[in-house]
Amino acid sequence: MNISKDVIAGNNKNYIRFRRLIENYGIGFLVIIIIGIFGILNPRIISVGNILNLSRQIVPIGFIALGAMFILIGGGLDLSLGVGATITGAIMGIVFYLTGNIFLSIIVCIFSGLVIGATDGLLITKLNFSPVIATLAMMVILQGVIQLILGGRILYVDSPVLKHISRGTVGKIPFAFIFLMIFYILGYFILEHTKYGIYSRAIGGGENNAKIAGINIPLIKFFSYIIAAFLMCMSGIVLVSRMALISPAMSGFPMLLDGFSAAVIGGTSVTGGKGNVVGVFLGVIFIGIITNALVFLKVPSEAQDLYRGLLIAFALIFERSVSMRK
């Protein structure tokens, strides 16, 4: 076929190389810059002790962000991840309070999380509910369930296993962080090297096309909600093990916002089809470090949310401007 001489935009190879560099590593540069700035403002922020502490702090959000990435890449949305994490954590705490058996508690916690994920998945894939409606309703229901179960009480959860999860280390590295890393490596493998990962991205990239290509869309989407729910449970376990208590005040909503922000800052497209595990991890570090640094910089607690919000907004704008999906 004779090609028309259409306007060939962006044919400059150096320009493309530069764009790819920025797109792939832009969030990395941003993290380095922000660490540098905070380090100058207060060198203790970049001390080994604080970095190890930070690596422990980011774990619950890290799991939520990874789950959010799996959902978003397939073109879905799950607003129940944050509250889901707190309720599965709470269920673990309650079962432990009642039985004293931590392993049973963790199994029940994971099972309840999978039920939440499966319910979301079925509502969306079988009953064609909009993901916003289904998971928003789930979020509100779960919030109500927490209130109902705890009835205003605070339950203390004191288990050596949970203590090890929250405070244990391997060498100097927190065990919880290693736990998170294992799941990020697994997540990378699932996303990049399994049919599920390839198909999920294809669905997020264009559902009708995926349908014509012969991808089982409901099955893949359902699986995404299951993966996210499992990661949500991991987040809940780490959260409760760190706090050593469950309380009706645990809303999980800020965790949802942080998790989704981290995923999007890390290059996950909210419209689906795009995202990578390394980017999400860097997004989590970004969220973690600004939260941590604002405390170090003695920003008044009532102003911290405002500054955090502004910095997250800046990062989202940065990601948007370097992203090539425009």
Next chain:
Amino acid sequence: MANLVLKNITKKFGKIVAVNNFSFNVNDAEFVTLVGPSGCGKSTTLNIIAGLEDPTEGEIYIDNIFSNNIPPSKRDIAMVFQSYALYPHMRVRENIGFGLKIRRFDKKEIQKRVTETADFLGIGNLLDRKPAELSGGQRQRVALGRAIVRKPKLFLLDEPLSNLDAKLRTQMRADLKILFSDLKGSVVYVTHDQLEAMTMSDRLAVMNDGIIQQIGSSDEVYDHPSNLFVAGFIGSPMMNFVNVKIERGVIYSDGIEMALTKQQLDKIATYGYKKEYILGTRPENITILKSESKIRFEVEVVEDAGAEYIIHLKNGKNRISLVSEKDISPKRGESLNLQFDVNKTHLFDIDTKVAIY
């Protein structure tokens, strides 16, 4: 390649009828366009052919096989979407080969077909790019590549040019025509752009409100529109319509007095007399006379379209436009003597809007 037959397809969304008793066929290696305004049901029809929507009633046959219950992936069709729907994370090579990969084609075969297709489309040098690194026209070619690499029975194209700028659209129109002619592909093409439909298709089906208004070649639809909608939708600038009365073989309206031909009068007699009719005349079939005429209109505005003038005129309640060479320079308010090419006029029933001749 294959033929396609749609029999009495109806699609309802609740009480809304998106497609109403739609029947048509696409012959082997034929390029057929569904054209109509937004919301006329053309994309829904395409989605029904693809299997992305189920018809409420009716039958679909692809290659003479009853296909209503066959899932989209088994219909052996390829679809190109308005948004291209390229996978943003995949390079051009992977985008084009993705459908083959899912169908478990051998890696070497995928590579061979992808290279052949990309070369055929003139994008062989772009195989390692990602969609975001391509221009609109290049993305369009990748979307086409993804469709043709599978050598499907039927191509379905949903407004594939509407995201391109005007200049590129004109180029791609010609390219697509050449491409599918070379491929000898059976194509169903959807567009709201009547010019695209006219220039590219072997036949076009004009749709409105979920109903086929007319099916025919570009010439048939342009020269013999079956009703007022088709007459108004096809052609740019659009056909002029004026309400007229006919007395003793002569058409009367504000600024118009024109004798009809015997053939036209016979057709009116056969159809049955009405008090009033709608007369249709295409702007290019009106000429400006230097001598006196019984058709006189006053110039409202003159549009300079580059190669020609489009002159808008009025007389009483009638407003018309005509296309003229640029050898005259009419002024606003000037009265012009006109001639309608009577053999190229159209008459419509004022109530049913059906063409009488």
